[in-house]
Amino acid sequence: MNPALAHVESRTWRRFTPRQRLARFSVYLTLVVAIVLSARTVEVIPEFLYDAPEQMRDLLERMWPISWSHYPKGVHDALVETLHIATLGTLFALVMALPVGLMAANNVVPNRLVNYLAKLVLVSSRSVNSLVWALLFVAVFGPGALAGTLAIAFRSVGFVGKLFGEALEESNRGTIEALEATGAPWSSRLAWGYWPQVKPAFWSIALFRWDINVRESAVLGLVGAGGIGMALDTALNLFQWDRVAMVLFSIFSVVVVAEIIVTQIRRKIL
Amino acid sequence: MIEPVTRAPQRRHAFPPNWWARIGWLVLAAYVAYALGRLDFSWDRFVTGLDNGARFIGRMLPPRIAQPDSLAKGLIESLEIAILASSMGILLSLPIGLFAARNLMPVWATWPARAIIAAARSFHPVIVAIIFVKAVGFGALAGICALVVASIGFIGKLFAEAIEEISLKQVEAVRATGASFMNVILFGVLPQVFGRFIGFATYQLDSNLRNSTMVGIVGAGGIGGTLFSAFQRFDYDFVAAILLSIIAMIMVGEVLATWVRGVFLEKGKVDEE
Numbered sequence: 182m183n184p185a186l187a188h189v190e191s192r193t194w195r196r197f198t199p200r201q202r203l204a205r206f207s208v209y210l211t212l213v214v215a216i217v218l219s220a221r222t223v224e225v226i227p228e229f230l231y232d233a234p235e236q237m238r239d240l241l242e243r244m245w246p247i248s249w250s251h252y253p254k255g256v257h258d259a260l261v262e263t264l265h266i267a268t269l270g271t272l273f274a275l276v277m278a279l280p281v282g283l284m285a286a287n288n289v290v291p292n293r294l295v296n297y298l299a300k301l302v303l304v305s306s307r308s309v310n311s312l313v314w315a316l317l318f319v320a321v322f323g324p325g326a327l328a329g330t331l332a333i334a335f336r337s338v339g340f341v342g343k344l345f346g347e348a349l350e351e352s353n354r355g356t357i358e359a360l361e362a363t364g365a366p367w368s369s370r371l372a373w374g375y376w377p378q379v380k381p382a383f384w385s386i387a388l389f390r391w392d393i394n395v396r397e398s399a400v401l402g403l404v405g406a407g408g409i410g411m412a413l414d415t416a417l418n419l420f421q422w423d424r425v426a427m428v429l430f431s432i433f434s435v436v437v438v439a440e441i442i443v444t445q446i447r448r449k450i451l
Numbered sequence: 452m453i454e455p456v457t458r459a460p461q462r463r464h465a466f467p468p469n470w471w472a473r474i475g476w477l478v479l480a481a482y483v484a485y486a487l488g489r490l491d492f493s494w495d496r497f498v499t500g501l502d503n504g505a506r507f508i509g510r511m512l513p514p515r516i517a518q519p520d521s522l523a524k525g526l527i528e529s530l531e532i533a534i535l536a537s538s539m540g541i542l543l544s545l546p547i548g549l550f551a552a553r554n555l556m557p558v559w560a561t562w563p564a565r566a567i568i569a570a571a572r573s574f575h576p577v578i579v580a581i582i583f584v585k586a587v588g589f590g591a592l593a594g595i596c597a598l599v600v601a602s603i604g605f606i607g608k609l610f611a612e613a614i615e616e617i618s619l620k621q622v623e624a625v626r627a628t629g630a631s632f633m634n635v636i637l638f639g640v641l642p643q644v645f646g647r648f649i650g651f652a653t654y655q656l657d658s659n660l661r662n663s664t665m666v667g668i669v670g671a672g673g674i675g676g677t678l679f680s681a682f683q684r685f686d687y688d689f690v691a692a693i694l695l696s697i698i699a700m701i702m703v704g705e706v707l708a709t710w711v712r713g714v715f716l717e718k719g720k721v722d723e724e
Contacts, residue, residue, distance in 0.1 A: 201714070
């Protein structure tokens with residue numbers, strides 16, 4: 182063997198640097214430790230688990246037959262209200278997210294402080310769960326659909342604003358520069374430079390969020406913020422499981438229909 | 452003979468009016484007016500609301516940790532629920548997602564797997580938690596089960612989609628060596644989706660952490676129960692303290708998730724959601 186190549190032969194190829202390997206190893210280790218610690222300390226009463234199948238059977242027996250007759254007087258209005266909450270909430274969120282998203286995009290508003298403030302607004306909107314928003318608005322405006330709509334709107338602003346801001350930041354600089362060169366004012370640059378570029382992304386985000394909001398608005402009633410959740414809560418508190426089954430079935434149908442609608446619209450317009 | 456031009460050619464407008472879009476906006480405006488009417492939103496209510504809101508914020512400040520024990524216990528329990536539910540949910544969703552991938556599996560395998568995923572996705576975790584509270588009683592176990600279901604729905608779907616987008620050439624190459632089915636999966640499929648899988652997994656851990664603070668509202672363990680009872684007792688200053696600690700925990704979780712993504716994914720490929 183060529184002695185000059187000896188040291189090359191002895192060197193083994195490794196995919197990752199020692200630092201990368203250490204980082205990966207520490208992630209795995211932390212993961213295992215976290216799972217073991219959680220499994221050992223979490224308060225689970227095993228006795229409850231033994232009769233779970235029996236409880237489940239009992240539950241299904243109580244749910245069957247589904248109380249279809251409950252739909253016209255107890256479910257329909259609440260279901261329609263849920264859809265209104267989800268749709269109006271999404272629309273409010275879009276209206277609020279437009280300016281905040283614009284302010285968060287550095288290429289639209291080249292001011293670090295404004296970007297930072299807008300991002301703070303978006304992060305705080307997202308880090309509060311919609312149920313918590315609902316609790317807060319119930320405390321302020323009283324129980325009802327208004328609290329639910331505002332909860333959905335305030336939770337969605339962060340989501341829509343973040344994705345909209347990111348879409349804006351990815352838009353093509355050339356179009357904007359061309360408009361700038363013609364002396365177009367700021368508003369025209371927004372309307373004819375940025376908007377056509379981010380329009381598909383914007384509507385796609387809006388549809389995506391509406392789909393999520395239909396699911397989320399179904400639970401807001403549990404804390405008194407209107408919609409189908411109120412009907413669910415009443416039926417649960419009275420242990421009327423056949424009515425619970427009816428409510429769950431209607432939520433399921435609405436969610437499936439919403440998903441089909443979103444997929445169809447997306448295929449058509451995007 | 453040349454026809455004399457009687458009419459100047461119509462100038463094309465750079466931005467022709469889009470009548471369909473205008474009609475769409477009108478319909479939307481009509482809907483908003485109608486739906487707002489159903490919310491029975493009045494100026495009086497708004498003013499009282501603002502008044503209430505001011506008083507509410509006044510009572511929230513300064514945040515006060517009324518029961519440090521139950522706060523700490525609730526937060527730790529939420530964390531435990533999130534960790535256990537994510538690990539079990541991810542483990543379970545791997546085979547389900549694999550079975551749901553239409554490019555690798557026959558129809559009889561994809562159908563049931565897709566049905567499981569669709570069923571798991573259709574209900575909000577809090578509603579699933581209600582069912583599990585009935586099945587396994589109050590406490591953390593119900594929360595864990597509910598979030599396992601949520602994880603299966605989310606990761607199963609995305610994992611199946613990721614597998615459907617892989618390049619089949621590598622799979623064929625591995626298959627051509629005479630590899631068994633398991634080896635095809637291990638060496639032909641998994642390496643192609645590992646990066647995206649890390650992204651989904653960290654996102655799901657993050658999402659489970661958020662939801663584990665909420666399932667307590669229906670009695671499924673975690674800080675949510677403490678939060679809800681503080682609300683019902685009008686202990687708004689304690690509510691503020693709980694909310695702040697939840698937000699702090701979620702933000703730490705988000706930072707950790709981003710870091711983990713950075714460890715496993717090459718720079719510049721860190722995609723969110």
